[in-house]
Amino acid sequence: xxxxxxxxxxxxxxxxxxxxxxxxxxxxxxxxxxxxxxxxxxxxxxxxxxxxxxxxxxxxxxxxxxxxxxxxxxxxxxxxxxxxxxxxxxxxxxxxxxxxxxxxxxxxxxxxxxxxxxxxxxxxxxxxxxxxxxxxxxxxxxxxxxxxxxxxxxxxxxxxxxxxxxxxxxxxxxxxxxxxxxxxxxxxxxxxxxxxxxxxxxxxxxxxxxxxxxxxxxxxxxxxxxxxxxxxxxxxxxxxxxxxxxxxxxxxxxxxxxxxxxxxxxxxxxxxxxxxxxxxxxxxxxxxxxxxxxxxxxxxxxxxxxxxxxxxxxxxxxxxxxxxxxxxxxxxxxxxxxxxxxxxxxxxxxxxxxxxxxxxxxxxxxxxxxxxxxxxxxxxxxxxxxxxxxxxxxxxxxxxxxxxxxxx
Amino acid sequence: xxxxxxxxxxxxxxxxxxxxxxxxxxxxxxxxxxxxxxxxxxxxxxxxxxxxxxxxxxxxxxxxxxxxxxxxxxxxxxxxxxxxxxxxxxxxxxxxxxxxxxxxxxxxxxxxxxxxxxxxxxxxxxxxxxxxxxxxxxxxxxxxxxxxxxxxxxxxxxxxxxxxxxxxxxxxxxxxxxxxxxxxxxxxxxxxxxxxxxxxxxxxxxxxxxxxxxxxxxxxxxxxxxxxxxxxxxxxxxxxxxxxxxxxxxxxxxxxxxxxxxxxxxxxxxxxxxxxxxxxxxxxxxxxxxxxxxxxxxxxxxxxxxxxxxxxxxxxxxxxxxxxxxxxxxxxxxxxxxxxxxxxxxxxxxxxxxxxxxxxxxxxxxxxxxxxxxxxxxxxxxxxxxxxxxxxxxxxxxxxxxxxxxxx
Numbered sequence: 001x002x003x004x005x006x007x008x009x010x011x012x013x014x015x016x017x018x019x020x021x022x023x024x025x026x027x028x029x030x031x032x033x034x035x036x037x038x039x040x041x042x043x044x045x046x047x048x049x050x051x052x053x054x055x056x057x058x059x060x061x062x063x064x065x066x067x068x069x070x071x072x073x074x075x076x077x078x079x080x081x082x083x084x085x086x087x088x089x090x091x092x093x094x095x096x097x098x099x100x101x102x103x104x105x106x107x108x109x110x111x112x113x114x115x116x117x118x119x120x121x122x123x124x125x126x127x128x129x130x131x132x133x134x135x136x137x138x139x140x141x142x143x144x145x146x147x148x149x150x151x152x153x154x155x156x157x158x159x160x161x162x163x164x165x166x167x168x169x170x171x172x173x174x175x176x177x178x179x180x181x182x183x184x185x186x187x188x189x190x191x192x193x194x195x196x197x198x199x200x201x202x203x204x205x206x207x208x209x210x211x212x213x214x215x216x217x218x219x220x221x222x223x224x225x226x227x228x229x230x231x232x233x234x235x236x237x238x239x240x241x242x243x244x245x246x247x248x249x250x251x252x253x254x255x256x257x258x259x260x261x262x263x264x265x266x267x268x269x270x271x272x273x274x275x276x277x278x279x280x281x282x283x284x285x286x287x288x289x290x291x292x293x294x295x296x297x298x299x300x301x302x303x304x305x306x307x308x309x310x311x312x313x314x315x316x317x318x319x320x321x322x323x324x325x326x327x328x329x330x331x332x333x334x335x336x337x338x339x340x341x342x343x344x345x346x347x348x349x350x351x352x353x354x355x356x357x358x359x360x361x362x363x364x365x366x367x368x369x370x371x372x373x374x375x376x377x378x379x380x381x382x383x384x385x386x387x388x389x390x391x392x393x394x395x396x397x398x399x400x401x402x403x404x405x406x407x408x
Numbered sequence: 409x410x411x412x413x414x415x416x417x418x419x420x421x422x423x424x425x426x427x428x429x430x431x432x433x434x435x436x437x438x439x440x441x442x443x444x445x446x447x448x449x450x451x452x453x454x455x456x457x458x459x460x461x462x463x464x465x466x467x468x469x470x471x472x473x474x475x476x477x478x479x480x481x482x483x484x485x486x487x488x489x490x491x492x493x494x495x496x497x498x499x500x501x502x503x504x505x506x507x508x509x510x511x512x513x514x515x516x517x518x519x520x521x522x523x524x525x526x527x528x529x530x531x532x533x534x535x536x537x538x539x540x541x542x543x544x545x546x547x548x549x550x551x552x553x554x555x556x557x558x559x560x561x562x563x564x565x566x567x568x569x570x571x572x573x574x575x576x577x578x579x580x581x582x583x584x585x586x587x588x589x590x591x592x593x594x595x596x597x598x599x600x601x602x603x604x605x606x607x608x609x610x611x612x613x614x615x616x617x618x619x620x621x622x623x624x625x626x627x628x629x630x631x632x633x634x635x636x637x638x639x640x641x642x643x644x645x646x647x648x649x650x651x652x653x654x655x656x657x658x659x660x661x662x663x664x665x666x667x668x669x670x671x672x673x674x675x676x677x678x679x680x681x682x683x684x685x686x687x688x689x690x691x692x693x694x695x696x697x698x699x700x701x702x703x704x705x706x707x708x709x710x711x712x713x714x715x716x717x718x719x720x721x722x723x724x725x726x727x728x729x730x731x732x733x734x735x736x737x738x739x740x741x742x743x744x745x746x747x748x749x750x751x752x753x754x755x756x757x758x759x760x761x762x763x764x765x766x767x768x769x770x771x772x773x774x775x776x777x778x779x780x781x782x783x784x785x786x787x788x789x790x791x792x793x794x795x796x797x798x799x800x801x802x803x804x805x806x807x808x809x810x811x812x813x814x815x816x
């Protein structure tokens with residue numbers, strides 16, 4: 001297996017200081033599921049009354065823990081709850097054995113943490129098609145449950161990493177009814193090394209009190225504009241999971257708070273961007289902003305066609321302002337476009353307008369923008385009010401190196 | 409611009425001997441549209457009575473010559489006709505000037521070849537967004553028209569190349585009503601070097617007589633199973649064009665001949681495979697065969713999701729039998745799938761069955777298959793009778809090298 005130990009050039013300088021969220025505590029352990037010499041199991045315990053919302057991959061081949069979480073989301077919040085994550089094995093495409101592993105782990109977590117089994121949410125990330133040695137996970141649970149710590153979220157961010165090159169965290173504080181509530185979240189993704197699958201896992205905690213339907217509505221809406229608007233290589237994991245837990249320990253009900261919803265959106269967006277910044281082989285962070293489309297949905301189709309185009313992503317890697325490839329991607333996307341109304345910009349530089357090269361086009365100015373680390377591609381369709389923004393990275397030799405290596 | 413002069417390792421040993429097709433003659437010239445020291449204009453003249461069918465890119469940003477061809481296909485076949493192709497400039501995204509260039513060339517070809525202007529079909533392939541210097545093309549037309557040669561099809565195959573590493577041709581002979589008719593075709597694609605666009609151009613000729621509606625029906629049906637079943641990198645050109653001309657000089661009417669239709673299909677499939685074998689950076693020719701899907705359409709969606717997955721294509725480049733990534737691609741495709749009925753094979757090796765690793769799985773045997781040049785991935789959904797086969801190549805450092813180079 002390839003060892004890509006270099007940290008992404010797009011990584012932030014350091015892991016942020018995340019606020020303690022009342023009602024949630026963390027513990028991690030090195031269970032040796034697959035990795036040696038590092039933590040690979042993370043437990044988060046949640047106080048009674050915590051509401052939980054989540055969104056999960058729509059893959060038709062999703063993993064057993066994902067299906068189990070989907071069944072449990074929305075359940076009653078009276079009792080305490082727990083989240084248990086292992087890295088190194090995705091427990092995906094493992095048939096009946098995979099279902100049995102989830103059940104065994106959930107049962108053991110319920111016993112160790114004294115919570116109902118239907119309030120235990122598990123995730124697994126790593127290699128697929130291999131049986132999960134769940135006994136190794138279960139063996140560390142009593143120890144974990146005995147030493148949870150409200151301040152250990154940074155350790156939690158590390159334990160859920162697979163081939164990530166840095167741990168990912170983000171937070172916000174927001175005033176609701178004159179009182180402060182806090183949000184803190186962690187994410188992993190999307191380092192992929194043969195034979196691992198891309199998996200993106202996200203856990204966000206808040207001390208606000210939020211009714212479960214309100215929480216789920218916020219999470220679903222924001223996921224569409226954050227995590228569902230990023231792409232590294234167009235390949236969708238069997239295990240993507242996003243769970244948001246509201247403990248209510250602040251005694252502030254934020255169910256109807258626009259300010260809270262906006263703060264949650266900001267935390268989700270920051271974590272989504274961090275996932276892109278750790279995209280395999282990435283050297284550029286790319287924003288694709290589409291306006292003037294016939295609808296928002298059309299705008300997103302165009303934006304994703306651009307963000308997933310290998311020709312555009314390789315041109316960005318080569319710092320080439322190759323706007324002709326953007327024309328190509330708009331043309332192939334399937335959404336409405338009129339070649340002669342199309343305009344394109346790279347950064348602030350208009351490169352094409354009304355179906356041809358812009359009169360003000362300067363290859364030199366466009367090339368200067370491409371030499372930066374943060375690239376912005378703007379496309380206006382000239383058709384309507386539809387708009388969408390998505391984020392991606394470039395396609396480099398690093399991606400090939402990471403993914404074309406022999407498994408054995 | 410990068411100079412990739414090495415011939416694809418998947419190229420055939422030599423250009424085939426193609427039969428002369430009565431009623432069509434070729435001439436080529438070095439007009440200096442962009443390239444120096446090579447031919448870049450190809451003229452094919454067709455006798456009166458020739459019927460012409462064609463299929464073209466569905467890109468919303470297709471080039472001016474494509475739109476012009478689409479308007480002319482299906483016209484009356486009484487008069488002669490001509491096909492004129494230039495390489496080096498795609499005349500795409502060039503606004504009103506692009507339309508004027510097409511009109512100027514068609515008018516000049518009509519005069520030089522003494523055919524109606526609405527029977528002149530032009531294609532352009534190469535850089536996009538640059539004005540086409542059509543005067544250079546027009547300057548060589550009288551000379552070309554004066555020296556067309558029925559045996560010059562190999563020269564024609566060379567003149568339409570852009571960054572192709574070898575010229576592409578295929579042919580068939582077939583008995584219809586006890587007499588022999590011949591089919592010969594040439595193609596270009598899909599070498600792409602910044603800032604060129606992928607363009608695939610195909611021209612096929614036959615001396616059979618075929619009513620235009622029958623010819624168009626055959627071409628459209630076969631295109632769906634040949635050229636529309638190949639992918640190098642999921643990026644769709646603004647200029648893809650396939651034109652089939654039936655001169656009728658054999659005096660054999662093949663309008664209702666299944667044998668002819670099958671032979672035409674075989675020629676189209678061989679040309680499509682040659683395009684994949686010249687895919688950028690390709691080192692493996694990959695067949696993806698999906699069976700047992702809920703419908704043929706679903707099978708094709710799954711097959712294309714597999715064939716376009718960067719993770720699968722890089723695994724193939726690395727000779728890694730990473731079947732977990734095939735599970736992932738089936739899951740993300742959006743077409744119907746049941747994880748627990750899915751089986752997968754690499755070559756003859758069953759690697760997964762009924763939602764888990766196959767009992768007979770041998771990593772060594774699977775790895776042996778991956779070391780070959782021709783890779784076959786078989787997927788059975790276990791749901792119905794739907795099937796589809798598509799063809800692609802691997803994703804290698806060569807692709808990044810070709811496409812990430814600086815334009816200037």
